[in-house]
Amino acid sequence: MxxxxxxxxxxxxxxxxxxxxxxxxxxxxxxxxxxxxxxxxxxxxxxxxxxxxxxxxxxxxxxxxxxxxxxxxxxxxxxxxxxxxxxxxxxxxxxxxxxxxxxxxxxxxxxxxxxxxxxxxxxxxxxxxxxxxxxxxxxxxxxxxxxxxxxxxxxxxxxxxxxxxxxGSAGIFGSQIAFVSNGTGNKEIYICAFDGYNPRRLTTNNAITLFPAWSSDSKWLAFTSYKDGNPDLYIRDLANARESKLSKQGINITPAWAPGKFELAATLSFSGDQEIYLLTGSGKIIKRLTKSRGIDVTPTWSPDGKKIAFVSNRAGSAQVYIKELASGRVNRLTYEGQKNTQPSWSPRGDKIAYTSQIGGEHHIFTIGSDGQNPVQLTYEPRDNEAPTWSPDGSLIAFSSDREGPTRIYVMTAFGTDQRRLLALAGKQTNPKWSMNHLNN
Amino acid sequence: MQKKTWLVIALLLVIAGLLFTVGCQKKAVSQTKAPGPAPATTAPAPKAGQAPVTTAPSGWNLAQNDIYFEFDKSTLTPMAQDTLMRHAAWLRENTNASVTIAGHADDRGTNEYNLALGDRRADSAKAFLVDLGISASRLTTISYGEERPLCMEQTEECWAKNRRDHFVVN
CATH class of the missing domain: 3.40.50.10070 (TolB, N-terminal domain)
Incomplete structure (x- = not known):
């Protein structure tokens, strides 16, 4: 902050x-x-x-x-x-x-x-x-x-x-990308520079590890891991690798840090229903944010921290919704497509990127945060997933299997200049772009 | 006349069936595995008319009898309910056994949502077994979403195998 x-x-x-x-x-x-x-x-x-x-x-x-x-x-x-x-x-x-x-x-x-x-x-x-x-x-x-x-x-x-x-923007050159790779035989979290330079493994959990999420200051990384058997939530201090853990019955997944705060939203299902909760930076529950029977998952914050977009199947199929936290008002954002998931709110606030299932494929779309003008950005078969914005909102990283095994790709926010960021052994998925910190 | 009406009805059914098969890309693989629409609630109690399964078939093995789900659904099909009644009978006969129910999804859709879907699938089976009188303390659930597929091919048959609850006796 x-x-x-x-x-x-x-x-x-x-x-x-x-x-x-x-x-x-x-x-x-x-x-x-x-x-x-x-x-x-x-x-x-x-x-x-x-x-x-x-x-x-x-x-x-x-x-x-x-x-x-x-x-x-x-x-x-x-x-x-x-x-x-x-x-x-x-x-x-x-x-x-x-x-x-x-x-x-x-x-x-x-x-x-x-x-x-x-x-x-x-x-x-x-x-x-x-x-x-x-x-x-x-x-x-x-x-x-x-x-x-x-x-x-x-x-x-x-x-x-x-x-x-x-x-007039500080750009992206001091940012990093966290992602998941299964090159060791298990999904683990890796980190590389904005351009794919110097990829290195962060976790050695020897178990399924998913959903990396950067804090605004890039000093903390939250993720889900099965290292103790259950999909638990871990919050790691990157300076010393110390972790806090949230382990409730059921799933503890999809963390998303509140902008500029030591708080995060995540989906927990200990109540018997998958709901989104607000947590402290050390993994204590502050309050429940969604109240709807069915799946509520994958929160993403508006840059002013006043709203979250998330995925819910409350209307039958998975669609993106926006909740204004102060008023509690919920609006459905996406209507086209069978299933719309993985929302990612642009750092400029005006757009939300998401993954839409079209026929047997997945493609990246953006839509205005007012629900106007959904635009398809990827067309290459087959699965283009998990969009994440660069800190200045000019680029989007995502995963794609267009050339074979799933890798991390980058394109402009308008879908141009699509290129592969890196290729490691195994498959690379679930990228998350950090904020920009050139002095790190 | 009656015969003709039956013929028309049969023809309509065949046409409807064809339309459904062609129009729906997520068609059920085999009628035995994932039949018809299931009730909207997550864990329907066994119907009064159904013959209760009071004993498990000899040599019944929970781990070899997964239950299967329709695409993007966590509701229990009649086939799944049938299997669960046998699981419940076995659990009544083996009072010391506790079971972990692992919920899985196929790899269509994205992995965050599928992890939540697997969670609901495991919960559906647990709730059904509890309704059949099995103590909740003997049943734990875990979701693997799409992270541990049984079958790796991109075919409907393969996807159907992956949309499952697997039972492990602890």
């Missing part, structure tokens, strides 16, 4: 500080409500190497490629082919005075990133600049010093500044 408040202040402050500059630049900032109508052509030429040793050049190329891939991951840009460039900053210079912007506008680039790279032992210094080629001006300039082992986070820090400049 505290952290998000602070970052909000920083955001407001930076808007105030940079507003005049943005006005002067008259640059069309990316409209995050419909940014994929047109991708911005971006040139990321090879960086200029300070000494030019083989080792330095190789490391510099890795940095330039990673910067290009990371910006490409957002879906906002069309990354231009380096082979088409008329000018080589790696040889001829990377600063405003070195560059003739006509060389870039003529190949179609509207944005240009240049880099100056120096490797000394295991220390690196990187200067990175973002140019608006049509306005012929530098809009960002940063110098970073650090260890070679920190190269990835340095590049992502600059990418975050680029995205913040263009969209």
């Amino acid at each position: 505290r952290r998000s408040t602070i970052s909000l202040y920083i955001l407001i402050l930076s808007v105030i500080l940079f507003a005049p500059a943005v006005c002067r630049a008259e640059y069309d900032v990316i409209d995050i409500t419909k940014p994929f109508l047109r991708k911005i052509p971006l040139a990321v030429p090879s960086f200029k190497s300070a000494i030019g040793s083989g080792e330095e050049k190789q490391s510099s190329q890795t940095a330039a490629d990673f910067l290009s891939e990371s910006l490409d991951f957002t879906g906002y840009f069309k990354i231009l082919d380096r082979g088409s460039f008329l000018f080589d900053p790696a040889r001829n210079g990377v600063t405003l005075t070195d560059l003739n912007f006509q060389n870039w506008t003529v190949v179609g680039a509207e944005l240009l990133v240049t880099g100056y790279y120096s490797l000394n032992g295991d220390n690196i210094t990187i200067e990175l600049r973002l140019f608006d080629t049509f306005k012929a001006r530098r809009v960002l300039g940063k110098k970073y010093t650090g260890k070679l082992s920190n190269q990835r986070s340095i590049i992502l820090r600059f990418c975050t500044d680029v995205i913040k400049y263009l969209t």
Whole structure:
């Protein structure tokens, strides 16, 4: 809570500080409500190497490629082919005075990133600049010093500044994705970076483990595991792996943290009916949130924490409903499709993604949180499931068996740019995207 | 005349049956396993007219007699009720035995919902056995949802096998 408040202040402050500059630049900032109508052509030429040793050049190329891939991951840009460039900053210079912007506008680039790279032992210094080629001006300039082992986070820090400049949002580069994989023979929870980098196993329960859920500060992960026989709920402190456990008769499943709070909603069935409860962060029941005979499962919070969307079969088939917690009012959200499950509320609040069963297949849809305009985002057979939003609401991760075994995929919030995030042994399912914390 | 009426009725039934088979992708695999619509309540008490099963067949094995459910349903079919009456008879004869009822689902639908569905299926069987006089303290339930399928193929026959309650004598 505290952290998000602070970052909000920083955001407001930076808007105030940079507003005049943005006005002067008259640059069309990316409209995050419909940014994929047109991708911005971006040139990321090879960086200029300070000494030019083989080792330095190789490391510099890795940095330039990673910067290009990371910006490409957002879906906002069309990354231009380096082979088409008329000018080589790696040889001829990377600063405003070195560059003739006509060389870039003529190949179609509207944005240009240049880099100056120096490797000394295991220390690196990187200067990175973002140019608006049509306005012929530098809009960002940063110098970073650090260890070679920190190269990835340095590049992502600059990418975050680029995205913040263009969209006003802190983006996704400090976020992580938790998911379930059965590569060991049991379903266990794994974590990787936003782009699938460095996947590692979190749990060693040697039992079915499901439904990871991040707290807003990404310091806690809740999940369900059968490690003691019953599907119990575990809440893990990621810093020290200490866990609290909620083990009631029946199922203890589908945790979802309340935004900015040390509380979560989850489905318990000890009463003889599957109902959603509000729990403390240590797994004590605060109160019951749903009251309806039948299945109530898979809560997801509105970003203001005032409502939950969830799945219920109260009308006969599984559909998504919204409950306003203060008034207790419940509205049905989905009407089309045989079964609609796995709702995920966008961090921007305006949409809910969900999984719809169509014929023998499952596909990802989004719908307005007012119930308007359901849109199908996936069409590839067979099962596309478990949508989860990136922290800025620009992307959706999901699981799909389109290429064989079920893997984690990513697409934009509008269904474009669908690609596989990673492929591990076994099947990968139930992804959950964390909030953005670049300093983690 | 009467014969003709019967013929018409029979024809209508056949047509209706055909329509149902074609129109419903979740058609029942075999009439013996998942017949007709079941009552809306989760655990209907045994009907008065049904002959009560007072003794279990010799060598009756709970673990070899799963009960099966219709797609997305936790209601007990007449076939399932029949099996449960035999389970109850066996439990009356083996007073020290306690049983774990494991509810399962096929892998259509998503795994959160299916875990809840398996929970309801296990509860349906438990409630039915309690209605038949078996002490609730001898019956525990667990749901595995779609996590432990018996059959791995994507066929209706396979799905029907996976929509089950399995009984384990502890």
